[in-house]
Each structure stands twice: as structure tokens, then as C-alpha cells.
Amino acid sequence: MSGLAATGFDLMLCALILGAALAAIAVRDLFGAVVFFIVYGVFVALAWLRLEAIDVALTEAALGAGLTGVLMIGAVSRLERLTSRDQDQDAAGPQSPPTSSAARIATMVGAAGIGGGLAWGFITLPPSAGLQLAVAENLAASGVENPVTAVLLNFRGWDTLLESIVLLAALIALWSLARDQDWGRRPGLRQHARPGGVMATFGRLLPPFGFLLGVYLVWTGSAQPGGAFQGGTVLAAVWLLVMMAGLKAAPRVSSTRLRWALIAGPLLFIGVGLAGAVAGTFLGLPTAYAKPLILTIEAGLTLSIAATLALLVLGAPMAGDGLGPDQPDKEPAR
């Protein structure tokens, strides 16, 4: 792109990001707000592309816009069913509750204050104080050619290890919200795909391609943009598609095999770290073995991330329509 065209495109992108963000806040209808949130995520991913941060763009598109959007749509549709059952009328779908004008003004003043402060701080920042140079200097010793992967899996592997455990903690937290009598069941709603319908057909056609794409993203991550989180998200989508098409039921939360899949990545990562500790350096990856070790860790992480993300979308184990017994006010038995 020539200079002028690039500037014009960037300005337009900034306007679109701000517009989508404003729309997501201003729209009263919750479903509409979620749609604008997803649109916002896609624009932000584009902005990362323009900043040549392709790894971040991939992650934003897959997790920020994609997976988070799916989770929010799930939450809205669940709210919709709950409100329509409680009120016996299904007029306009769930709306965000009205806020008092004092709360609105306070929020606006607070946001404007933080925004103004950030702008003020941003002006005083030095041109560049990042660690790009230090990363480039040590890249050869990291075992991989993609600097982002080098940071995530080697230089700051400890952060990534803890992050993968945060993801697991989120799933444990979600499952712990199940009702006592539903424990041990399959997570989420039962899917009713018509045999021979569009969903069932796609469920048979798409998975092989999706699987290939997911594995490729992980494999290529060592040299080019990609990696366990992006690949894992694609694989999670594949698994969800298979379950939604009715080809395979979701596993029970009590399944031992499923639980091993959830912890495989973090456990493998800690195991490599502890082996290093015994040899002298916790989480140390000797340059000669760094690449195979990183690929092994990423394979484990991909399995766990894919399983965890898909199960987060499915929700806690539940029976029936997932809305509980007929009387919504009944406390679960202790």
C-alpha cells in the first residue's frame, strides 16, 4: 500500500473500531450488543495485522472475537429462555436493565478520566523501550524461529504454564456451578440435529479440514505465526461441530479419559520444568533439545486447550433443558 492509502485505511479502521465499540455499549438489545462486540473483535484483529503482529491478530480473531462471542451468544440465548419461561411472553428478547442517569454520568466521567490520563501518559512515553532486541539476540538459543513462540514457550514459559492452568481453573469453576443432582452427567444441552440436515452434513464435511488446519497452526507456530492457543481454538471448534451435528455425544464430566485430556498440557509442561530443575535449571530448555521439547509441550497444550475451550462453550453438566426444575425458586439440595 502506498503511504497515503495506508494512512487512509488506518484512519478508517480506527473509526470502525470506535464505532463498533460505541454501538456495543449503546445498543439496548443484548443480542445486538454481542454482535457488535464480535464485529469489534474482528476490526481489532485487523488493526493487529496492520501493526504486523500476526500472532496477536490470530489470537484476537480466534479467542477475542470468535470464542468469547460464542460464549456470549450462549449466555444471551440462555437468558432469553429463562426470561421467556418466567414471564410467559417472548416479546423482544432480553434487554439490558435500565441504568440510572447518575450511574451513567459517573461511568462516563470515570471512563473519560482514565482515557484522558492514558492519552496524557501515552504522549510522554519514549519512542520504543521494548525487548525486541534482547529477544532477537537470544532467538538462536531458544530452539524456534518465531520470536513470539520463543517468548511464550521459552523465555517466559512460566507465564504460559500458569495461563494454561488459569484456563483449567475457569473450567473447574464452571463445572462447580452445576446442580448437585446433575454431577457426573454430560455437560451442556443435548443437541437435536436433523439427520441429513445442513448441520449433520457440515458436521461430516468440515471436521477433516478443520482438524488439518488446527494441527498445521500448531506445527507452523515454531517458525511462523501460529501456536497452541490458535490451533487449540480451531480444534475446539471442530469438536463442537461434531457434537452439535449429533455425530458424537459430549463426554460425561466424570470420564477419566476426559480429565486426563484436560490436564495433559499443564502436567507435561510442569514435568518438563521439573526435569530441568533436577538437571539444574527450572523450565530450562537446553538449546539442542529446545525445539522437540517445545513441540511436545505445544502438542500437549493444544489437546488440553482444545478440550477445555470446547467444554467451556458447552457449559456445566445438566439434565433436560438446563433450566432446572419447574419451580425456579427451589434451592438445590445440599
Place this chain on the structure above:
Amino acid sequence: MLAIVALVTLPLVAALMAVVVERRGEWIALLSVIGVVIALSVLMPLVATDGPVDLVIGGWQAPLGITLRADGLALAFAGMAALVMAAVLVSARTLYGASPSEAETRGQWAFWPLALLLWGALNVAFLSRDLFNLYVALELLTVAAVALVAIEGKRESLAAALRYLMFALMGSLAYLLGAALLYAGHGTLDIGLLAARDIGDASGATGSRRASDIMAAGLMTAGLAVKTALFPFHAWLAPAHAGAPAPASAILSALVPKASFVILLRLWFEALPGLTTPALLATLGGLGAAAVFYGSVLALRQNRLKLIIAYSTVAQIGYLFLVFPLAGGDSYAQPWAAGAWTGVIFQALSHGLAKAAMFLCAGVWIIAVGNDRLSGMRGLASATPMTMSAFGIAGVALVALPPSGGFTAKYLMLTAAFASGQTIWAVVLLLGGLLSAAYLYRPLAMAFSRDDDATFAPVPRSLQVAPLLLALAAILLGLGSQAPFSLIQTGRPAAAAEGLE
């Protein structure tokens, strides 16, 4: 150092195993307690004699990599956390232990990994020197803590958990934004390297105060204050801590706010001491004083034991923020260096032990009575003498009577207040002590009043031992204050002795 590795990884590995292995969570937790205690008993004497020990993860030095450091501050809190976790995990066996013959239930599966993940996150938060790594630790801590609030599945505890989540996430985001600004301005997230840049000092590398640094410090302080439940950000604390089952309440009240407070201490005393102003120090101290009074008054007005204990936490956290004005005055005028700093750490440790003991006592009484209403407590003193003594002894530490750890704390803080000529904070300390005696009097008086008709469900003795041991530990912290005192001085930041300005 293998002991540091064990400290941060053992609870996490145990949590992963507790996810997989059915109905064995309690035993896995017990093994990790033993492992962590061994690691601490190796590390503590070593650090006390030879000084702080570093663990450079992956062999990558900061700024590229992440360093964990076992200094006195980190080990004192990790030690307190290990004592509390040991007592809590043993006590939780009656609620969440599984019998091998019956099918696994939701609570029996979920409690153990959540408690162990929370413990692992705490240890990382106490030891890590990297601002982003600390953010990840806080995230793990928050997710596990929120889930523990909701674990009983009752309507009110779900609402409390959701409110807690909203507050905690806002705090996380503010902290992360601040950390990003510091990285953009200085190219490092390491606390030691940031300290070396003398941020805010006219003679330092960055010259004068930069707007981005002030913004970063403000955002991080606000975020950490929300997570520590400093007044006026305390609204989430009481319903969350009182709504959780007793063992979880003990962890939430005794340990979780301490993690963000330790990070706050490191931020101001180690990373950014040059950025403080007298107005800022007075504001933080003023909010702490407001918390002391507001929390105490609310504790006086509750009619449920767990709510009294929970609002007492709001008040006790207030004292911790007095460190900012007390260390900010003419600290060199103190009879010994770093009196305010050491006193506040004693206060945090003593509160942790005493508060965990009190919540575990509440758990015992909920089993005996069926609820935690004050009116139902009549006659409990003669029915459960061991638990009654535990509650009374923990109360001694909370009110800061000698010879408890709370007394050592208040003594150090009072001396610092008088020596630096800031009598106003001494008034807060003394009035706060009186108020805590007042709100603890009501449950004590109720339990000691005679009621010959009262019948209580029997409580296993093993459940009553744990709170008693914790309460005694809070007293021992004062009686044998020499060893913890010298440990806390190990690796103490210079600003703790020279004072903030």
C-alpha cells in the same frame, strides 16, 4: 533452588492430580502440605542466615525472563499461608472428604483442586519479581477464589460470587493496564530493574516524574486496592466471605487479600519509591483509617457470626494501609529502622492466623447449631470448650492484647507513629483496638451465657483441634517474635528503613 520450585509447583501439581483422581482429593492435598512444609523448613533458616535466594526461571535473566525471589517478606507470608492451608485442608475433610464406597459428588470433586490452585497462586504472588507474572498469579487466585465463594450453590452465595468477580476483574484490568504502561516506558517488568531506574527521582535515568509512570502507578494501586478490599472498594468482601463454606471463608479472608497487599508493598517500597507524595501517603492512610472505623461499626451491627468476622476483615485490612503514612514520616527518627514496615507485616500475619481460626470456629458451631445466628449461640461455651478457647485466643490476637502477634504489630506501629510525630494514626490504632473488642464481645457473651435447654449436634474433636492450633500460632508469633522479626528484615527494601517521601 529446588525448595523454591517445590513451593510454587507442588500445590499446582497436586491440584492437577486432584482433577483426575476420583475421591482422593484430601490425601493429595495432605501430601502437598507435607511437601511445602519441608520446602519451607529448608528455605527459611537458609534465607534468614544467608540472605534472599533467587530462582532464575529457564536460566533467562530479567528483563528477558522471570525471576522468583525468596526474601523475608515472601517467606513470612508463604509460611503463614502454609499453616492456614494445612489447618483448612484438614478441617475440610468432614465437608468434602469422600468415602471410597460412594459415588463422587460435585463439592467433593471441585473443592480440592480449587483450594490447591489458590494456594499455588498465592505462593507465586508472594515470590514473583515480575509484574506480568504477578498479574497471571492474581488471575489464577481470582478464578479459584470466586469459585470457592459459589461452591455451596446457594442463591445468595452465587450473587456474592458474581459481585466479587466483577470487582476483582475491574481490579485486574486496572493493574494490567498499569503494568503495560510501565513496560512501555521502561522496557522491563522486573521489580528490581524498575527500582534500578530510580523512577521519579530527578537524578534518575528518567529525569523527573513522567505522566505515564504516574498513570501506571495510579492504575496499579487502584486495582490492587480493589482486590485487597480497601475502603471504599470493600463492598464485595462481606457477602462473599460470609457466604462461602467455613473452610473456604478461612482461606478467602486470611490469605487472598494478602496477596494483592504484598504486591502493593513491593510496588511502592521496591519498584517506585520515588513516585510517592505526602498527599498520596496520607490518602492511602486515610482510606485505611476509614476502613478501620467503617468495618468495625458494621461488624458491631451484624447478627450473624460469619458476617461479624467478615466485616472485621474489612477493618483489619485498614490497618495494613497505615504503613504508607507511617513509613512516610521521618522514619529515621524511629528507635529502630523499618518499625512501621515490620509492624504492618506482623499485623498481616497475625490477622491471617487469627481470622482463619475464627472462621474455622464458626464452621464448628454451624455444625453444632445448624446456623450462625448469634441468638443460637447460647450455651456453646460449655458444649464446645475447645472451640471456645480457640475463638477467645484468636480474639486476643485480633484485639492486639499481649503477648499475641497482634500486640507486637500494634506496638511497632504505635512506636513508629509517636516517633515520627504522627499521633493521629496512633489514635486510629487505639480506637480500632477498642472497637474490635466491642464487636467480639457480643458473640463471646452470647456463647458464655447459660442455656440449660440447648442441645447441640456432636462435632468431631479432630475438627476442633485445627482452629485451636492456628489461634495458638497467632499468640506464638508474639511470644517468639524474634525469629519472624529477623526473617522479615532479610532482603528488606531500602525505602522501608529510609521512609517514603
